[in-house]
Each structure stands twice: as structure tokens, then as C-alpha cells.
Amino acid sequence: MPSCSVFPVSATGTVMTPVPVHRPPLPILAKINWPEDVQTPDPATAAALAAAAERLVNGQLVAIPTETVYGLAADAMDADAVAQIFQVKGRPATNPLIVHVSDESMAQTLVSQWPDIAQKAATAFWPGPLTVVVPKADVVPDIVTANGQTVALRCPGLISTRRLIELAKCPVAAPSANRSEAVSPTTAQHVLEGLGNRIGMILDGGPCKHGLESTVLDCTVYPPKILRPGPISAAQLTEAIGVEIHESENDSAEQHEGQKKALRSPGNQHRHYAPQTQLILSEDATSLVPQLVAEGHRIGWLSHTPEKPAVRALAASAGLLVVPMPKDPTTYARSLYATLHALDQRGLDRLVVDAVPADSEWAAVRDRLKRAAT
Numbered sequence: 001m002p003s004c005s006v007f008p009v010s011a012t013g014t015v016m017t018p019v020p021v022h023r024p025p026l027p028i029l030a031k032i033n034w035p036e037d038v039q040t041p042d043p044a045t046a047a048a049l050a051a052a053a054e055r056l057v058n059g060q061l062v063a064i065p066t067e068t069v070y071g072l073a074a075d076a077m078d079a080d081a082v083a084q085i086f087q088v089k090g091r092p093a094t095n096p097l098i099v100h101v102s103d104e105s106m107a108q109t110l111v112s113q114w115p116d117i118a119q120k121a122a123t124a125f126w127p128g129p130l131t132v133v134v135p136k137a138d139v140v141p142d143i144v145t146a147n148g149q150t151v152a153l154r155c156p157g158l159i160s161t162r163r164l165i166e167l168a169k170c171p172v173a174a175p176s177a178n179r180s181e182a183v184s185p186t187t188a189q190h191v192l193e194g195l196g197n198r199i200g201m202i203l204d205g206g207p208c209k210h211g212l213e214s215t216v217l218d219c220t221v222y223p224p225k226i227l228r229p230g231p232i233s234a235a236q237l238t239e240a241i242g243v244e245i246h247e248s249e250n251d252s253a254e255q256h257e258g259q260k261k262a263l264r265s266p267g268n269q270h271r272h273y274a275p276q277t278q279l280i281l282s283e284d285a286t287s288l289v290p291q292l293v294a295e296g297h298r299i300g301w302l303s304h305t306p307e308k309p310a311v312r313a314l315a316a317s318a319g320l321l322v323v324p325m326p327k328d329p330t331t332y333a334r335s336l337y338a339t340l341h342a343l344d345q346r347g348l349d350r351l352v353v354d355a356v357p358a359d360s361e362w363a364a365v366r367d368r369l370k371r372a373a374t
């Protein structure tokens, strides 16, 4: 473990004996680059994946890229390794983890029943950003499912993530690689900033394609229910499964009710995905922002309409940083967390975010913004 010495000076000015200060080492940051249309990875990528797999086999944690957000991975069948995930994240033991599999046949070793709906969903969207909640098999350690009888399964879209699972020869439990309740990481740098020396290795696969967490579909109820909106929409699920599925918004009232009862998806707590800077979601930011600026607050404004004269007029105000946000939901989703991570470093007093459209294609973004604003 590297150490350095500090030389404390006593009240009389004499230098006292050096006191060693131990700092845990920073994690190994290994780049991986595996384009989807290439059969075998380059040697550096292959070596990084092999080293990461070895860590998983040895019960250690590795932060990994996925097409949604970065995950904090452990061998899902190793309860001690999974316990470290909860510890490193500061995650409540009542919040179950998603188990990542390399393919459908690995998924079926983890379930006591494979519902027809899960089969249809997997056929349509795996590998990809869809998690199915299904009845769990006894082999899945209770810590993974927070003692529940269901398990959340996902086959990730990146070929490198699937190869890692194959190399480790185990399903991989992986929540987002951030401290509990914080904004999920969409780059290796975000993981480093959030978890730093709490972990030993980060695989750096570049920025995540979707930038928001997977859609979570409960396949143990009929009709199946979206527990967390994400990149796969209700309309896409309805079409693939042949059953009408509604976009679940978990709006404030419903969430609050839900929290009083037993939550179906315990991680869907009210406050989540929140930056450190207080975030206000506003239907009328052109009125709110000048008011806050006049009160002396330093404001970051995630504006949906930066081209509007009213916004442009305000943009020159001292203490105001206007961040133009994309107009389409896919690009907005991809950049949202990265924007929040970046603005959190600016020492601002408040972030004001323009409310996004009420259409279903904005459901996932709207869901995350609501939680971040709580």
C-alpha cells in the first residue's frame, strides 16, 4: 500500500516525528475496445477481460461497462463477494441486485420457472437493455434477491460484458457502479470519482450508449408490469409480447403509497439518481431562473429551449450557466447523467431542469428527473 509522510509541526515550531498516512491504492483502470462487428478482441482488450474475470473468480469486485450504465460486478453465486457490493455502495440490504447472464440458457439455470412472457421478452430484446423479474431458483444466494423469491435477470448488450461473464463462468450481480442514491456512472471517470479506491479495477469501455438504466419488467404478474422505465418502451414490449403493457411512471403519489406498502421494486425509492447539487424540475424555468439568480444563487440551467429569445436574454446573467439539452429523448438520455456529473463539479447552488415533454417516449428520462428532484 503506498504511503506518504506528513511532518506535523508542534506548537513551538519544532518538527515532530513523521506520521505515515496510508491511502488505499487507486483502482487499476484498463481500457477495453471491442466493436460489435468484430469476432475477437485485440490483445489488450483480451488481457483486460481475462484479468477482470480472474478477479471475479477470486471473489473481488470489478466495475464494468454495459450499454446502459457502468455496473459494479461480482460473482452472483458468491454471497461474500455480493456482500462487498452492498458495502462499497452503501446500499440497503433490502434492495435486490440485477444478475447479468451471457445468454438465455444461463438465465434459465437461475430460475424456478421461466414464464412465457419472459421468454418472449428475452427473444425480442436480449442481448439488450431489458431486465426481467422472474421466480428464482434456490441456487441464487438470498443476499442477491434481498431474501425475495424473485430474481432480476439481464443479458447485457455489449459483447465484451458477455465475454467477461463467459470467462468468469458465473452469472454476474451488478448494480450501477455508484454510491447508493447517487447519479449512475456513464463513463469510467464517473466510477473513479464516485467509488475511487473502494474498488480494485475498472474496465473502461468508453461512454455508455444509452446512458440510462435498463427497463425492468416484472414477469411474475399478469399483465406484466414495468417497474422501472428505460430504453425499451412500453410500446415495444406490448408489440413483442402481445399483451398491453403500460408505461409505469411511479409518480410521486403512487411512489409514496408504494413505500408505505411493500415495494415491488425496492430500489425504486423516491429519491434516487440524485446529483449532490439540489435539482429543481420546473415547468416555468424562465420565471424561476431569474428569480433565483436575483437572490444571489449560482444556477445551472438544463434548458430544453436554449434558442428561445427569453432564454438567450438570460444566458448572459452573472451566476448563470445555461446548458442546452438535446431535443430527442434518446440523445437526452445519453447525456443526462454525464451533464449532472459535470455540473456537480461546478460548485453551483441549484440545478434547474426544464420539464421534458409528457409523451411516452420521454417516460424514462421523466422518471429519472423526478427522482433526482426529490
Ligand code: TXA
Residues within 6 Å of the ligand: 066, 068, 069, 070, 071, 072, 095, 096, 097, 098, 131, 133, 145, 148, 150, 151, 152, 154, 174, 175, 176, 177, 212, 213, 214, 215, 216, 227, 228, 264, 265, 266, 267, 268
Ligand atoms: O441498466 C441496468 O439495469 C444497470 C446495469 C449495470 O445493468 N443496473 C442497475 O442496477 O441499474 P441497480 O441495482 O442500480 O438497479 C436495479 C433495480 C433496482 O430498482 C432494484 O430494486 C430492481 O432493479 N430489482 C432488482 N431485483 C429485483 C427483483 N427481484 N424484483 C423487483 N425489482 C428488482
Ligand code: MG
Residues within 6 Å of the ligand: 175, 176, 184
Ligand atoms: Mg442504481
